[in-house]
Amino acid sequence: MTATPATDHAPRVASRQVADHGVPSGREEEWRFAPLARLAGLHSSGEPLTGAVAVEVTGEGIEVETVGPDDDRVARTLVPTDIVSARALASARDVRIIRVPRESVGVARVTVVGHGEQAGSHIVIEAEPFSTGTVVLEHRGSGALASNVEIRVGDSAKLTVVSVQDWDRDAVHIARHDAVVGRDARLLMGHVTLGGDVVRILPTVSYAAPGGDAELLGLFFAESGQFLEHRVFVDHAIPQCRSFVLYKGALQGEGAHTVWIGDVLVRSGATAIDTYEVNRNLLLTDGARADSVPNLELETGEIVGAGHASATGRFDDEQLFYLRARGIPEDLARVLVVRGFFTDVLTRLGLPDVTAAVMASVDARLGVDLAGTGLEEDDD
Amino acid sequence: MSTLEIKDLHASVETESGPREILQGVTLTVKAGETHAVMGPNGSGKSTLAYVIAGHPKYTVTSGSITLDGNDVLDMSVDERARAGLFLAMQYPVEVPGVSVSNFLRTSVTAVRGEAPKLRLWVKEMKAAMEALSIDPSFAERSVNEGFSGGEKKRHEILQLELLKPKIAVLDETDSGLDVDALKIVAEGVNRFQADGTTGTLLITHYTRILRYIHPQFVHVFFDGRIVESGGPELATQLEDEGYERFIKAASPA
Ligand SMILES: Nc1ncnc2c1ncn2[C@@H]1O[C@H](COP(=O)(O)OP(=O)(O)O)[C@@H](O)[C@H]1O
Ligand SMILES: [Mg+2]
Numbered sequence: 023m024t025a026t027p028a029t030d031h032a033p034r035v036a037s038r039q040v041a042d043h044g045v046p047s048g049r050e051e052e053w054r055f056a057p058l059a060r061l062a063g064l065h066s067s068g069e070p071l072t073g074a075v076a077v078e079v080t081g082e083g084i085e086v087e088t089v090g091p092d093d094d095r096v097a098r099t100l101v102p103t104d105i106v107s108a109r110a111l112a113s114a115r116d117v118r119i120i121r122v123p124r125e126s127v128g129v130a131r132v133t134v135v136g137h138g139e140q141a142g143s144h145i146v147i148e149a150e151p152f153s154t155g156t157v158v159l160e161h162r163g164s165g166a167l168a169s170n171v172e173i174r175v176g177d178s179a180k181l182t183v184v185s186v187q188d189w190d191r192d193a194v195h196i197a198r199h200d201a202v203v204g205r206d207a208r209l210l211m212g213h214v215t216l217g218g219d220v221v222r223i224l225p226t227v228s229y230a231a232p233g234g235d236a237e238l239l240g241l242f243f244a245e246s247g248q249f250l251e252h253r254v255f256v257d258h259a260i261p262q263c264r265s266f267v268l269y270k271g272a273l274q275g276e277g278a279h280t281v282w283i284g285d286v287l288v289r290s291g292a293t294a295i296d297t298y299e300v301n302r303n304l305l306l307t308d309g310a311r312a313d314s315v316p317n318l319e320l321e322t323g324e325i326v327g328a329g330h331a332s333a334t335g336r337f338d339d340e341q342l343f344y345l346r347a348r349g350i351p352e353d354l355a356r357v358l359v360v361r362g363f364f365t366d367v368l369t370r371l372g373l374p375d376v377t378a379a380v381m382a383s384v385d386a387r388l389g390v391d392l393a394g395t396g397l398e399e400d401d402d
Numbered sequence: 403m404s405t406l407e408i409k410d411l412h413a414s415v416e417t418e419s420g421p422r423e424i425l426q427g428v429t430l431t432v433k434a435g436e437t438h439a440v441m442g443p444n445g446s447g448k449s450t451l452a453y454v455i456a457g458h459p460k461y462t463v464t465s466g467s468i469t470l471d472g473n474d475v476l477d478m479s480v481d482e483r484a485r486a487g488l489f490l491a492m493q494y495p496v497e498v499p500g501v502s503v504s505n506f507l508r509t510s511v512t513a514v515r516g517e518a519p520k521l522r523l524w525v526k527e528m529k530a531a532m533e534a535l536s537i538d539p540s541f542a543e544r545s546v547n548e549g550f551s552g553g554e555k556k557r558h559e560i561l562q563l564e565l566l567k568p569k570i571a572v573l574d575e576t577d578s579g580l581d582v583d584a585l586k587i588v589a590e591g592v593n594r595f596q597a598d599g600t601t602g603t604l605l606i607t608h609y610t611r612i613l614r615y616i617h618p619q620f621v622h623v624f625f626d627g628r629i630v631e632s633g634g635p636e637l638a639t640q641l642e643d644e645g646y647e648r649f650i651k652a653a654s655p656a
Contacts, residue, residue, distance in 0.1 A: 343459065344496035344498065344546075345510075346480040346481040348484055348506075348514070349481050349485045349514040349566070352479070352480075362499055362500025363500055366499075394512070395513070397509050
């Protein structure tokens with residue numbers, strides 16, 4: 023058991039053992055927004071999760087192994103710091119290790135499908151030095167899943183990991199995504215959260231050597247009653263690294279609730295770093311609630327730049343007026359504005375099929391059929 | 403042949419100290435083939451008139467009427483008015499982040515024409531229209547009005563005018579913020595739009611310089627929320643020489 027400082031500098035227990043972690047009361051900072059009663063008990067005991075999710079890995083230019091949770095490549099980057107991630111690890115039957123070998127290019131798609139059971143899963147993604155990899159994780163179906171994804175980006179590697187939460191409306195998902203970025207390496211980590219009843223994603227990025235560059239991008243759309251939380255922690259302890267965090271959320275309907283926490287810690291040795299984080303939320307109706315808490319802590323002033331921004335707003339009437347003054351009906355104008363709101367995140371993610379899925383979801387949620395509107399270019 | 407008819411129009415805006423009447427009885431008829439210039443000092447209510455014609459929700463019409471070919475415009479929603487053939491080139495075009503110019507134009511043209519143009523023809527049409535206004539093709543992929551210079555925004559408005567071919571166009575200070583070259587390009591666009599005599603234009607402006615390139619048959623002096631004098635092109639010359647002083651004095655109670 024080791025102790026690592028959390029953003030609030032309180033020592034935090036890091037241990038594979040479920041028994042080393044307490045049951046949260048809900049008063050802890052990390053749990054204060056979470057609706058504990060709706061977590062399907064994922065947090066409330068140390069018992070193994072005995073159900074399963076179907077995990078399938080396909081791809082090209084990658085190597086996939088299945089190992090047990092005790093393999094020494096497992097829980098190295100991500101050592102559980104709470105009961106849910108410890109349970110995810112302990113309950114994971116087959117840990118997948120997905121590797122992009124040195125100096126090569128690999129693409130993987132991981133589909134995780136729930137069938138209404140309670141399960142734990144653990145996945146390791148490793149981009150070896152000088153490799154370029156893209157891994158898309160797609161979550162579908164129902165059930166309650168505690169999952170860990172540990173990500174290692176080797177020196178000078180470029181890795182994109184995008185996790186899409188497209189769960190059925192009743193699913194519960196708590197995930198920890200921990201990444202370490204190597205020398206002159208680049209990580210793009212994305213979170214696209216659309217479905218589920220309660221989804222909590224806790225990404226953490228740290229750096230192993232100077233020159234690391236991490237971009238964390240997120241997009242979420244909560245409808246009536248959905249709780250979607252993204253709690254980001256960027257730990258700058260190494261000089262000359264960069265982080266950029268951009269999460270955008272749309273909310274509609276009574277009781278739609280999103281939480282975005284952006285903790286960026288710049289430790290005293292992390293000189294010449296550059297960090298910027300931003301969260302923007304668009305409230306499409308009354309009755310929805312977006313919590314947004316950027317938290318930038320600087321222990322050194324010898325940096326290139328550090329900033330944060332957070333804003334939650336409603337539909338811009340002037341934008342809607344402008345579009346409607348060009349003949350575009352109101353419902354279609356709203357779709358354009360929401361699509362536009364998400365465009366920069368999707369462009370940065372750079373994955374056309376993820377973009378298409380998000381756009382389709384936006385259209386469906388806003389109840390507009392785009393056939394014949396000129397927006398879908400499929401008529402020739 | 404289209405006719406926009408505005409009769410004794412009164413409109414107000416909600417302010418902190420209650421509703422404030424800005425339009426105080428505007429009467430004006432614009433027919434196909436006609437270009438009308440509405441000229442007035444800042445704050446006289448010109449943009450309010452333009453917005454009320456387009457249906458901006460900020461303004462409440464308290465009395466009077468607007469009809470297009472006999473149809474009650476005030477009864478139509480903002481987008482219905484545009485589909486009925488009204489167009490407003492805005493003084494301050496709005497930025498719509500993340501919506502590309504090409505998607506925007508195609509959606510808009512589809513809505514106004516009632517069917518999506520065939521993709522290949524559409525791309526050609528858009529390219530030609532952009533070229534005529536010296537708009538760089540890369541604009542098609544940029545977000546609507548985002549990061550556009552003042553002149554680029556105005557050219558983008560005229561691009562929409564030419565693609566949407568409304569029955570009646572209201573151009574609100576389309577000339578402001580343009581250098582001489584851009585002013586000529588924009589004026590040529592308006593003249594192309596107006597050329598075949600089937601459309602009407604209501605040109606709102608503060609300055610006379612655009613009238614060197616666009617020649618209205620009718621000039622109206624606008625002050626304090628209404629038209630205080632109407633005439634032919636000679637009225638613009640008079641304004642150029644004398645300014646608004648005389649009209650303002652004449653309109654103000656002694
Ligand atoms: N939303 C508003 N709230 C308060 N006053 C307004 C509003 N819009 C316009 N006005 C006022 O109405 C008057 C006319 O404005 P405007 O129509 O923009 O004039 P113009 O376009 O001729 O310069 C001005 O005094 C302006 O301050
Ligand atoms: Mg004005």
